[in-house]
Amino acid sequence: MGIRLSCRQYNWNKVSQGRILPSITSKAFIIDRHDRSVVVKTWQQMCRKQSECGEAILFKLYPATRQFFTIFDADESIEDLKCTPHFKTHVNRFMAYIQLFVECHFDVRECQKLMSVLAVSHKHLNLIPDHFEVFPPVVERTLKEVLKNECDNSIIQAWTNFFKGISKVMMEELSNVKSPQFCDIVDLEN
Template identity: 25%
Template sequence: MEGKRDFDHLTQEDKVMISDSWGKVYANADDIGVPILIRLFATDPSSKQYFSKFKDIEDLKELEKNPHLKNHARKVLKAINTMVENINNAEKVTSVFNTLGNSHALRHKVEPRYFKVLSDVIVTVLGETFTEVMTSAVAQAWRNFFTAMCANFNDVYQEVGWNGN
């Protein structure tokens, strides 16, 4: 995994809007993470197949209370937080993408398309939940961020020889 991963294509304005808005979002991480994953599963039910500890729970209300779901929601938001905090630090961002990309490709065997689905869900849920923060410009900055995130994950998947098995 030699490739450099970064958010260099984002404008400085994008980076500022992402950092500023994320502070408000991450302050509410425990309240926003579960709704994001619940929306992911409602939007694309096949995404639940990768979660052995709760993939068989059909009732979304019951799933909301599942401690394993809450734990994974925290992990997702913590990973995004690390990327946002290090948005200008290619070395740290590369490390995060390599670690997460490796585990999702090789251990969990998650199809890379789910990163795009999750990204779209996050922008939607943030827009609905943080209406005062997620202006159209901020939402576009986040879409740009997630486009870069997905491209970085795709690069890792390619480097590890992802073949879907």
């Protein structure tokens, strides 16, 4: 099992050499050119520790969003939760989506495709924009842990803008998801 979503492949060697792909002015992006560059560069360091970063983000989010993780026992301790395969899968999926946003170069259309998949699976949670407000401070703490002295206000602002862009696209896609259609039960014997 896993996520199979396609975006253009990205040559990570170009990033490590400091050559970020140029933006195409005819496209719309969820964040500006500077923020894209900052997120791509810092993502390299975060993706080396994807599981740890994903766990840090979601475990620090967990107390504030406990009611949204309906597959987990609400009274389960974080230590016990770390051992559950469902949470590990959620962490890996979360980080895979960030990877896909980076690979898509934050193109609005590509992000909409990705978020439409997430919107369908999250529609039942009745998400509102306020639910996404928990991400920037948690990501900021995670960036500071991973990047240490390299983390500055420019990096924090770029990632904050990135999550605001994701949140905006997610809310748009959630509004496009139709509620599930339920069929009437038909008595075949009559």
